[in-house]
Amino acid sequence: MAPPPVGALRDLLHQHHHDLPDTDPERILALVSSGRTAGADTDELTRLAIAAAAGLTAEEPGYARLAARLLAGRIADETTGQGIDSFSDSVAAAYAEGLLDPGFAGFVATHAATLDALVDHAGDDAFExxxxxxxxxxxxxxHPRSRAVLERPQHFWLRVATGLSDTVEQAGELYRLMSRLAYLPSSPTLFNAGARHQQLSSCFLVDSPRDELDSIYDRYTQVARLSKFAGGIGISWSRVRSRGSLIRGTNGRSNGIVPWLRTLDASVAAVNQGGRRKGAACVYLDTWHADIEEFLELKDNTGDEARRTHNLNLANWVPDEFMRRVEADADWSLFDPKEVPELVDLWGAEFDAAYRAAEAAGRAVRTLPARTLYGRMMRTLAQTGNGWMTFKDAANRTCNQVGAGGGVVHHSNLCTEILEVTSDDETAVCTLGSVNLAAHLVDGGVDFAQLATTVRLAVGALDRAIDRNWFPTEQAATAHRRWRPLGLGVMGLADVFAALRLPFDSPEALALSTRIAEEVALAAYDASADLAAERGAHPAYPLTRAAGGLDAASRAEDAARADRSARESASPATPSASPTTAGPTASPSATPTRKATPQPKPTPTRTAKPKPSWVIPMKGAEITSCYGQRWGTLHAGIDFAMPAGTPVRAAFGGTVEKAGDVGDGYGISVVVNHGNGYLTHYAHLSTAKVGVGEKVGAGETLGLEGSTGDSTGPHLHFEVHQGQMWNQIDPAPFLRARGIDVGC
Structure with a gap:
């Protein structure tokens, strides 16, 4: 007769095998018998059986389900052995060991019976x-010392759901979604929901350190704190000077960015997301940075190991100008950011103008064929899987936050799925979740009604996560509460195609994928609009492109598309080409919505005949006055007709030099000289006062129709009104930085 533990294991295998006809319990038993020790107990035999079943998965997928059932049973035995029989028992045990937040534990204790009744351990069978x-x-x-698990899988799901909910009813809805794997929050949320430090966000975008020692070491500290609590890091290094740059404080030469990134590499390896998984960071570098070639070698498996960073991921932050020069087989110039610090914060046409002006002024460190550098990028990508191509201008054209003074997108994250503005004071954050499309298949199709319900529940949970979030750094807290960004993705699309027998490249697959994306987006916008109606818009909403409404977004999108088409039809750019435009042409992403938001609702229709967007060229620019009243006017020296409603983009913004009331209610103005008069449109400031150092910009629409008939051409005039006093912004520093002589 077989020893009792083996007999018990045989019964268990046959119990789990009942609906898995292609698995063979006796084969598992044979493998267990060949690997067991003489005194093996039930726990050892179960572990051997789990390993044996898992090893046969490649032969028969059913063994993955069998191994999962065995593992679920072993987890149940482990928790029961510690006196944990219910969800509330699990929370009490974890709280007693200092693992959970007191408020969370108190909520569970208060509603213990109701929450315990929600648990359905049959949900474990969803796992492979x-x-x-x-x-x-x-x-x-x-357990901190014994390392025994303190919760079963369904206790885990309910802990996360309860940690993201205000009521038991919300917890129940979210638990049922997660239990059947229809929706999953991101790993940091799963790690930390209900914990003492509820760091629930996935991605952090840290702006490049300033080109100074204190700032660089401050970034190391920020990255370490973010990584400790399971955050994935995206960080730019484009502001730090290049190798060979003069250090005026010591009269020495800089070693460039590589030694700094070596230190960052070691930090990422050491602070490994709380010991649960490897630290994850991606460094972005602008393509014009003079250390770009050494940057591309950081992941190489050959060469000097002292100049390699095997733990970091690398990404290129590529402007359109570079790709145009690759296409034209033209030269590309590399710069030391100490000499051209303005390039980091510019994009689109404004970057193109400043970059070409810097070339013309002879400020480049060196020049090489653009295709040579592009080939090096492709080789790095092919050999290491790193050095991802991420496009700076497209990111800024489409990011909702790059609106009315919201800021600039300087880089993305490790997975390049989020685009947010960053600055020295703001670390962009995103709280993420993913909808499992395969869990929404019914009767040979996608249940779109259930999909919409899942999305709405997910958006609510993500929004509540923002309020519960504990932030490792003040910069992250500032940005996240100001912008309140959340990201909702999908998984399982390939499973849907397979289940419906749709070839991935078929028109039917494309149509289904398109509809799924539309349904998810519209349901998410719908839920977001409801939240805004209930709680008010997020603090930075006025700065977003969405705040301009669908009609404005459509016009701007048309203008951006026309601008790109004009560039493509023009002759290829060369290093000696003159600057083309004075400001970026924005392309806001239209945000479809089904419900009214607290803001006035625009008419969501395009104009029948899109109007062109005029961007005032910088060529021949001069400052007419730099002192006295500091009018700061710009004469661009061209003639053209401008219809009413034409958007005019500003060549520059500026910083307020005196504080005061906006007494006449006008705020920033854009004035276009027209014959003997002016066409003027005033942009209203959002506040009644203007503070010293407050940054402002311009980009408005003409209220009258006419042509620029005088000899000076368009006349742009930027000012901040303060009662009867005008606090003008001097554009001279802006133009000098681009190599344009302002004459004063």
Whole structure:
């Protein structure tokens, strides 16, 4: 007769095998018998059986389900052995060990009976082995000393759902979604929901350190703190001077960015997301940076190991100007950011003008064929899988935050799925979740009604996560509460195509994918609009492109498309080409919505005949007055007709030099000289006062129709009104930085 543990294991295997006809319990038993020790107990035999079943998954996928069932049973035995029989028991045990937030534990204790009744351990059968093994190894709460798990998979799901909910009803809805794997929050949320430090966000975009020692070491500290609590890091290094640059304080020469990135590499390896998984960081570098070639070698498997960073990921932050020169087989110039600091914060036509002006002024460190550098990028990408191509101008044209003074997108994150503005004071953050499309298949199709319900519940949970979030750095807290960004993705599209027998490249697959994306987007916007109606818009909403409305967004999108078409039809750019335009042409993303928001609702229709967007060229620019009243006017020296409603983009913004009331209610103005008069449109400031150092810009629409008939051409005049006093912005520094002689 077989020893009792083997007999029990045989019964267990046959119990789990009942609906898996292609698995063979006796084969598992044979493998267990060949690997067991003489005194093996039930726990050892179960571990051997799990390993044996998992090893047969490549032969028969059903073994993955069998191994998962065995592992789920082992987890249940482990928790029961510690006296944990319910969800509230699990929370009490974890709280007693100092793992959970007191408020969360108190909520569970108050509603223990109701929450315990929500748990359905049959949900464990949704797992296959790899998923459940990952959950067991990385996500389930463990006793600090014994390392025994303190929760079963369904307790884990309910902990996360409760941690993201205000009521038991919300927790129940979210738990049922997660239990059937229809929606999953990101890993930091799964790690930390309900914990003492509820760091629930996935991605952090840290702006490049300033070109100074204190700032660089401050960035190391920020990255370490973010990584400690499971954040993935995207960071730019484009502001730091290049190798060979003069250090005036010591009269020495800089070693460039590589030694700094070596230190960052070691920090990422050391601070490994709380010991649960490897640290993850991606460094972005502008393509014009003089250290770009050394940057591309950081992941090479050959060469000097002292100049390699094997833990960091690398990405190129590529302007359109570079790609135009690659296409034209023209030269590309590399610069030391200490000499051209303005390039980091410019994009689009404004970047093109400043970059070409710097070339013309002879400020480049060196020049090389654009295709040579592009080839080096492609080689790095092919050999290391790193050095991702991310496009700076497209990012800024489409990011909703790059609106009315919102800021500039300087880079993306590790996975390049988020685009947000960053600055020295703001670390962009995104709280993420993913909808499992495969869990929404019914009767040979996608259940779009259920999909919309899932999306709405997910948006609500993500929004609540922002309020519960604990931020490792003040810069992250400032940005996240100001912008309140959340990201909702999908997974399982390939599973949907396979289940519906649709070839991936078929028109039917394309149509289904398009509809899924539309339904998800519209349901998310709908839920967001409801939240705004209930709680008010997020603080930075007036700065977004969405705040301009659908009609404005459509016109700007048309203008950007026309601008790109004009560039493509023009002759290829060369290093000696003159500057083309004075400001970026924005292309806001239209935001479809089904419900009214607290803001006035625009008419969501395009104009029948889109109007052109005029961008005032910089060529021949001069300042007519630099002192006295500081009018700061710009004469561009061209003639053209401008219809009413034409958007005019400003060549520059500026910083207020005196504080005061906006007494006449006008704020920033854009004036276009027309014959003997002016066509004027005033942009209203959002506040009644203007503070010293407040940054302002311009980009408005003409209220009258006419042509620029005088000899000076368009006359742009930027000012901030303060009662009867005008506090003008001097554009001279802006133009000098671009190599244009302002004459004073």
């Amino acid at each position: 082995y790899f998923g459940l093994r990952t959950l067991h190894d990385r996500y389930l709460l463990r």
